[in-house]
Amino acid sequence: VVLCTDGRANIGLGEMEKPPSLSSLSPSSFTPYFYKQLAQQAVESGVIISVMTFEGTDCRLADVGRFADTTGGRVNIVSIGTVATEIQSASVDNILATGVTATLIAPDGMYFPFEDEQNHTLVREIGNVTKGLEVTFQFAVKPEFME
Structure with a gap:
């Protein structure tokens, strides 16, 4: 699996920004757990997850990169011109x-x-x-x- 992100996860299950409706809950305390659990499920299923993000974006690689670290994937920070090459490179991890x-x-x-x-x-x-x-x-x- 190649997870491509264009910046910070700000909606959905893995969101890393505090939603206004849940002011008493801190997503920053939930997010690392979410990414750790999801990475562990991938390992148990034999799935490798590589993470790809664009130069100059803030996607919090410490959290999102856990997928690659845990599953044996790669973390790539790419420019818009090298996306296709990097996706192909990530897909050859045997x-x-x-x-x-x-x-x-x-x-x-x-x-x-x-x-x-x-x-x-x-x-x-x-x-x-x-x-x-x-x-x-x-x-x-x-x-x-x-x-």
Whole structure:
């Protein structure tokens, strides 16, 4: 899927501007959740979403770009003259595998910082895998195992 946007999402489910009729609700608190959930549904369905926007627009790529980051797609900021080429380029992302899970097992005494559990096994849901996908992991040695 190639999601093309010409600027800020200001209407519909993913709107990022505060609607006047819902003054007590803040869409900015709902929007990241909406985009995160939609991206997760795409991963579970084996769908890659690439995001394309035009130069000089404010589409809040931090939120909209989550689709591409989560599903293995691309984020392209294009000029009006390169739209056709960029759409063609985004459509050639061949999926090598879907529903991928990576399990890393480190020796005793090592752990993965910044993860919920501080043990030596890490399971990460990767989702879609394309040729250019890179996944990184950070590990560390527990202080009691250092010499």
